[in-house]
Amino acid sequence: MTPETKGQLLAALPRLRRFTRALTGNAHDADDLVQTVCERAIRQIAQFTPGTRMESWLFRIAQTAWIDHTRARRVRADHASAVLATSDEAGGGEHEAVDRVHIQRVDAALAALPEEQRAVLALVCVEEHSYAEAAQVLGIPVGTVMSRLSRGRLALRQLVDSGVGRV
Amino acid sequence: MSMIDPADDRVLVAYADGELGVMESIAVEAALERDPALRARLTDLRDSAILLRVAYGPVADEAVPVHLRALVEAAPVTGGAAAANDNAAGRSWRKLPRVAAAVALLLAGAAGGWMAGTQRGSSQMAQLDTAMQVAATMLMQRSLENLVSGASDIWRDPQSDATLAVTPVRTFKDSDDRYCREYRETLTRGGEQVLLRLGVACRDGQGRWNSRFHVVPGADPPEELAH
Numbered sequence: 354m355t356p357e358t359k360g361q362l363l364a365a366l367p368r369l370r371r372f373t374r375a376l377t378g379n380a381h382d383a384d385d386l387v388q389t390v391c392e393r394a395i396r397q398i399a400q401f402t403p404g405t406r407m408e409s410w411l412f413r414i415a416q417t418a419w420i421d422h423t424r425a426r427r428v429r430a431d432h433a434s435a436v437l438a439t440s441d442e443a444g445g446g447e448h449e450a451v452d453r454v455h456i457q458r459v460d461a462a463l464a465a466l467p468e469e470q471r472a473v474l475a476l477v478c479v480e481e482h483s484y485a486e487a488a489q490v491l492g493i494p495v496g497t498v499m500s501r502l503s504r505g506r507l508a509l510r511q512l513v514d515s516g517v518g519r520v
Numbered sequence: 521m522s523m524i525d526p527a528d529d530r531v532l533v534a535y536a537d538g539e540l541g542v543m544e545s546i547a548v549e550a551a552l553e554r555d556p557a558l559r560a561r562l563t564d565l566r567d568s569a570i571l572l573r574v575a576y577g578p579v580a581d582e583a584v585p586v587h588l589r590a591l592v593e594a595a596p597v598t599g600g601a602a603a604a605n606d607n608a609a610g611r612s613w614r615k616l617p618r619v620a621a622a623v624a625l626l627l628a629g630a631a632g633g634w635m636a637g638t639q640r641g642s643s644q645m646a647q648l649d650t651a652m653q654v655a656a657t658m659l660m661q662r663s664l665e666n667l668v669s670g671a672s673d674i675w676r677d678p679q680s681d682a683t684l685a686v687t688p689v690r691t692f693k694d695s696d697d698r699y700c701r702e703y704r705e706t707l708t709r710g711g712e713q714v715l716l717r718l719g720v721a722c723r724d725g726q727g728r729w730n731s732r733f734h735v736v737p738g739a740d741p742p743e744e745l746a747h
Contacts (some may be wrong), residue, residue, distance in 0.1 A: 354597060362592050370588075371579040375572065383579075387588055395595040456735060459575040477537065478572040484539050496530070502537075503529035503565065510564040513571060 354398040361407040362394060368408045368480065373415055375475035378460040386422070390415045412480065413490045416472050423468060462512035470505030473498055478506075526551035527558060529565075536565045552695070563695045574702060574718045574735050581715075652677055652684065656705070659686050664701050664721055664729040682709040699723045700732060 354362075369390060373383040393414050394401070401410050463471055469491075476487040477498070484502075488495045524531050524540075526548040534540050535548040552559050655675045663673040663686040672687040690702040700722040706713050719734025 354595060356597050359592065359595060359597055362595075363589065366584045366588060366592065367580040367582070370582070370584060371576055374579045375576045384585060384588065388591060391588065391591045395592070398595075456575045459571060463572075474568075474572060475576075478569040479576045484534070484537070499530035499534055503533040506533060506565045506568040507529065507561065509571070510568040513568075 354395070358398060358401065358403070358407075362391070362411075365408045365411055366391075369411050369415065372408075372412050372475055372480055373419075375463065375479045376415065376419055376472060378464045386415055386419055389418050393418065406486075408480070409482070409486060409490050412476060412482075413492075416491060419472075420468065458513055459509075462509050465512055466505050466508055470501045470508075473501040474505045474509065477502055524548075527555070529561065532558065532562055533565050536562055536569070559695045566692075566694065570702065570720055571733075574720065574733075578704075578715060578718060652682070656684055656686075659684055660703070660705070660721070661729055662686075664688055664703060664723070665727065669701070680709070682707060694722060701729070 366387070369387055370383060373386040373390070374380065377383045377386055390411055394411060397414075401407070463474070466474070472491060473487060476482045476490060477484065482490065484495050484498045488498045491498070524544050524547060526532070526535075531540070531544070531548060535545060540548065552562065655677070659673060659675045667673055667688050669688050669690055672685045674683050674685045676683045685706045685708065686703055687706075688701045688703045692700055694700050700720055702718070702720050704718045705716045707716050708714075717734045720732040721729040722732050723729055
């Protein structure tokens with residue numbers, strides 16, 4: 354790869370870590386995924402079109418790799434519901450300030466959503482991609498982005514509701 | 521999208537995200553005006569996006585783990601002056617697994633940048649005295665009321681070298697037409713800056729900024745942050 358491409362790849366790492374953090378729901382899986390993405394990106398750098406957004410290309414690789422990974426390990430769904438149950442217990446009810454929400458609770462809520470909704474939420478809400486950009490990264494129509502996004506966001510709001518109060 | 525249905529959640533989410541055209545937005549706003557249930561759904565759609573941004577936003581501000589940077593830096597570069605480095609890059613590439621393992625060991629105790637920063641953040645917050653907590657509240661009101669997004673207002677503790685800073689990062693209107701702002705609060709002490717919290721506050725009719733919610737990065741809820 355050219356020195357410019359390498360510079361772009363390095364510069365995209367913080368955003369790639371943020372995207373994978375939202376996608377996987379925990380810091381450990383996120384950085385494992387970043388490593389996989391970097392290795393694939395370096396190997397397949399010829400497929401990157403110079404002048405396009407480096408992070409969108411990386412997000413697409415990340416999404417594909419994560420789907421492969423979760424298909425290989427079906428245990429995640431069980432793990433997610435366990436985390437959700439634990440976080441409800443650990444929430445501490447009345448002792449917790451009503452206006453506070455923890456990243457773990459958001460993780461747990463996201464983990465309860467179908468994988469494809471999660472990816473759209475991470476791209477649009479966290480990475481601030483437009484609907485058209487998100488559709489391109491995921492290889493789906495804009496209408497599908499909209500339905501996954503609306504369903505995912507309404508569900509997420511319900512899931513974290515116990516931890517989030519409106520003052 | 522000439523015949524849009526404003527009650528369709530797909531249309532509503534597109535409205536919330538500014539993805540609709542002017543005519544469609546006007547149609548949605550008319551429907552919002554007469555339908556309280558629709559307004560409630562719009563608030564939920566917006567809140568969930570804020571929640572995600574506030575929860576995961578700081579990850580991009582963390583230092584990238586050394587082994588991940590090293591992985592990219594070791595990739596061979598083609599063309600021009602950089603070709604001379606190929607050999608060295610190849611060697612460090614092969615050495616990488618061992619380096620990565622060493623780094624992983626180092627990081628194991630800290631559980632990554634986010635947690636490390638956080639635990640420092642909450643222990644720092646625990647050390648804030650009452651005067652500083654009061655100052656933090658006043659600083660938040662002042663910053664959210666007066667500053668443009670991206671600018672910071674600071675308060676320096678006369679007793680120590682500690683400095684609190686509040687930075688509004690984004691402004692939006694909620695479905696009750698109130699102004700809301702996302703903000704971040706940091707503490708600098710002894711040359712080291714830690715993130716105390718990220719939050720959203722909305723302005724009431726009296727010009728007071730009330731906390732909508734905030735994220736305290738970290739595993740354990742630090743009690744001293746409750747107020």
